Amino acid sequence: MARPSRAHERRADLVAAARRAVLDRGVLDLRLRDVAAEAGLSPGSVLYYFPTLTDLLREVQREAVDRFCGEREEAVRDEADPRRRLLAMIRSGLPSDPRDELCVLLYELGTVARRDASYAAQHIRLYERQVGIYAAILEAGAATGVFTLTRDAGSIARNLVALEDGYGLHITMAVPTIDVARAEGLLLACASDATGCDLSTLEPGDQRGDR
Structure with missing residues (x-):
């Protein structure tokens, strides 16, 4: 045999x-x-x-994208309240600390995206998948009257993902310029302004888990 x-x-x-x-x-x-x-x-x-090494690193990136997005989908899946789903989504998108391995891995691999179309494609997939999760939460909240959106759900979602990326980079730099709590507070303020709903009064619980 x-x-x-x-x-x-x-x-x-x-x-x-x-x-x-x-x-x-x-x-x-x-x-x-x-x-x-x-x-x-x-x-x-x-x-x-x-x-080639490039082929191997593309697989590392693909796996990291799937794991990161899967964890974010899991973080909001069982929460019925759109406000708490939005809060959980925000918390799941930031690094847990400057050494968050999965976030650091994605940032490292993202540096190649400017020069390599295949890496860029995975980076775009990461972005669009996160935008889709946010947009679904925002649309559900608007449909039930919980949120009063200042712009269309897609635009708000894109801004929130871009802000997460920016703050995440600052959190994980060799010399961090912002900590997780401050970044989360700024994102919550932005989301509150965009939804007409004060998210800062919610009890967040522990949404991040281990990576």
Whole structure:
């Protein structure tokens, strides 16, 4: 009987090793040998499963995008109150602290998007998927009379995601210029202005979870 293929497991192990290497060295300084060393393999063995380092990093990015968006969808899925769904969405989009691994990974990989269309496509997918979650929450709140939107839901959603991205970068910089609590407060103020609903009075609970 032929042995079952372990290619899927090997590829998953290499994606995990590449993820750790990006977090340790940064994507711009990363070399194939760094990933190979992290995985305990030769560079040639890595190339057996991924033709180039770029191919491997694209898979790291795809997985990170899916995980990040999946966690955000999960954070709002069981909340019926549009106000609390919006609050949970805001809290789930910011780094938990300057070392938040998933957010840092996405920011690192996003630096390549300016020069590589395939990375840009994943970055756009990340953005649009988050915009879709926000827009659905805003539309539901408006339909039930909880929110009085100052603009269309899509425009508000795009602004909120862009603000999250900006504040997240400032939180995770080598010298942070803002902390999580302050960024959250600013986002809540923006969302409150856009919805005509004071979100700062809600008890947030713990929405972030572990990444």
